Amino acid sequence: MAENSPSPAPTTDSFLSRLDALEASLVSSLHAQFEMVRKSLKAGEKKEYSNAAAAAAVEVQHVHPNDMSCLERLEETGKKFLRKIREDLHPFFSRRFEIDLGFLLEQGIGEAVRAFRAVEAEILREALSEFLSGASNGETLRLYLKVGADVNGLVECKTALIRAVIAANMAAVEMLVEDGADLEGKVGVLPEGGIQLTQSVQGGGTLFTGDTALIVACRLRRWVIVKYLVAKGANVEACDWEDKQVLEIACEAAEGELDAAPPDMSGGWRLSYDPQNGNTEVRSAVSDALKELVMGTSDVADIRISVRPHSFGDTLVHFFSWHEFEGLVLLCLSKGVQIDYPDSAGYTPLHNAAARAKPASVEFLIANGADFNRREEVSNGTALTLLLSITMFDPLTKEPSFISSVLKVLEILLDRGVDVNARGGQGNTALHEAARWGVAEVVRFLIDRGADLQAPNTVGETPLAMASNADHEVSPEVVELLRVPTTN
Template identity: 25%
Template sequence: MQISYRLAFGVALVLLVSGGVARAQHDIADVVDSAKRGDLETLRDVIAAGADAAAVSPDGATALLWASYRDDIKMAGWLLTVNAPVNTANDLGITPLWAASENRSAQMVALLLENDADPNLALLSGETAVMIAARAGSEEVVRLLANAGADLDRSATRGQTALMWASANHHSATVKALLEYGADVHRRSAMWSQMMAVPPHSRTKRDIPHGGNTALMFAARVGDVLSAQHLVVAGADVDDVDAWGMSATTIAAHGGHTKLVDVLLKHGADPNAAVAGVAPIHNAVMRNDDEMAAALLAHGANPNITLETWTPTRRASRDLHYPAAFVGATPLWLAARFARVDIMRLLIDHGADPQFVHETEYIADGVYEARTERTTTLMAALAMGGSSRFRPWVPYTDSGTAESRTLAAVTLLADHGVDINAADLVGQTVLDEAEAKQYESVVTLLLERGAGNP
């Protein structure tokens, strides 16, 4: 009898406790789900019946977080009157303020800050509200957060800051706001190295430094002229280089951002910056951008500066890069190699040497053999040097167009005295190559100029 009584009491206790737990879980679900659905009427009823406004769902979300996410000002305001916690974060570290900042909702951000939201709480990966507001491009939210004491120079993944994110996303007004509140224009992102390669990938590879970018370099990467101007006025060094040694001008030129290159040059950027081995003029040539090349040359770019390194590319991509076969080339040789005739003339007018001879050693793609080449600029115009397999980002041209461009390039170089009978290391001449390509107009010109009669 005694045992039966105790057993019955124990069962009753378990049922009571489990019932209470179930009720608590039900209340949590009612509170959070009502907010998630945007159902303010049900939410009020549930809390009036005794549910806790601070209820947290299994993923850490609160009713206020969902109200902020939905940008429901009315619901958020009411929740704050019933003491909903303003700084509770979900499992990822997202707070109501962070969600509002991502939404670019100045009204919600202001409401939360007025109720003691902490502007410096961050996600588990480090991103703060001001960082996400900068990336979203909300100048007004950034100003609200800055006035509330947000740390503008806090960094997250790979050491990137709000100023860098705004610069990388073309948010020039946000960049200006951050600078006005004292964001550090000299901060750099984290640095690391990564094994990278060019074809043939198993033979030509090395550790490439990454990172070390300032906000100006992020702006240069995307060609954001207005952000770059704000940054330079605020004291950004136009000749800073990244971890590899690429300057903002070189980065902008690589991206084909002509207007930004011009802006940087007008602010005193070095047109010959080539710590990493690539100069802006090389990129202007490869982009076939005569306007950019003219600006660089007008500001003192060296028309004979040689390419000192290969640059990596993604496998099978059409990325603009420099294969190992191009190392040691001058801008004129590169321009001839891709028949950039207008740029060739521009370079020669600024002192480029037509008599330059490119000497290089590399592992050839496809055949995986060591090659040594010695090619003139005239040979380059017939695509004789620098890996015949390489033209990945150059737009396709029909044979007629290719022949006419080659003819113009050959004529220009021959007019400047380049030897038309010179032979490469395997005995091939430009006449041999023109005949092999069946470029009849080029063959005719070369014969008229004395090719084959050394």
């Protein structure tokens, strides 16, 4: 049995024959439809004329508004149709023509040609997509930019620059910016709530109506691109649909990258989060980008961010000290952010650092003017009482490393002159809280520094009574330490 032979390749004549047939079919169909419209319209005019008074016969006849709307839609359809034809023919022509623009550019004519922006946004998008996907080396994209392309037109609600930012393609971003792309071009109208990018797009993210390229770069954590756009003059004080400034958006995005671990048992205090054990490359990229945004933002003192559960109205000093970016804290202080300004719950950056038992941060903030005696507004506690009252039943708080950090913070505060018997929530002293926690080393340290064994809280409990009434077992060693020595 003979094998089936492959179909012969189409000839040029057969190609041209099909092309001619398609042209004739399109022209014939359009002509027939348009003739029907003309005849229908004229027939209507004759009927109206026969019924009109002779005096009105010479008046100009008008079409119905719905008919006019139909024509306008038809015109728009025609534009889209022709645009689609050009797009479909683009591969045909691109394989056959190579334009050397060197002479035109040397004579200054090239810029005049570019000014027409002859390459439409849809066609530019196709070449850009091929480059972003790696399907091409970008030669077609460069050619379009050289002859003049509509780099600012919206295709699927995105400019070419925003599309390049989403793809995290620095080369494409640079090409478009150097070509004159509008840095303030915005995402077009999207459904309410924005559109969610897939995880395959460099980690996903959400776009919102009105986002600029810089805002998109911040949302998607494109930190190198953020720095580049700022250096090129992007407006760092642009706002999104919620009236959030770029810097605020960037901090919110950075939070999820700097502290990406799942929630721990300490709630919003994140006792398990150690910034210094984070990815150094990520921290460096985030710090560099945020520094540029801080430097370019005129009134950083008014910026408030809410990035964690139970954390609302943080200043930039709250945010940067939480993540232990000391250089950025100093930069914000130099730009007028107050070191003791409280968040919406009344906590200062020092309160946060003490509650989380971060000795280096506590030392740094106090050295730069933080008030270690200031009381927070939730329980009227100080840094000292907060240190021993936050989430004492998180398993982490019984680990030797955490206990060591608590002792270091206690030493820093008491060496600065903090009253060891200062009272916090419910009239508890630090020793009350330590007694409830049940860590012997901490109880002993406070007693050695002068803590009052007999100080009652608002319900009359002494530290010993607090330990005895705890809802967990307190070691005999702690109980013995809390007993008031008897005198002979």
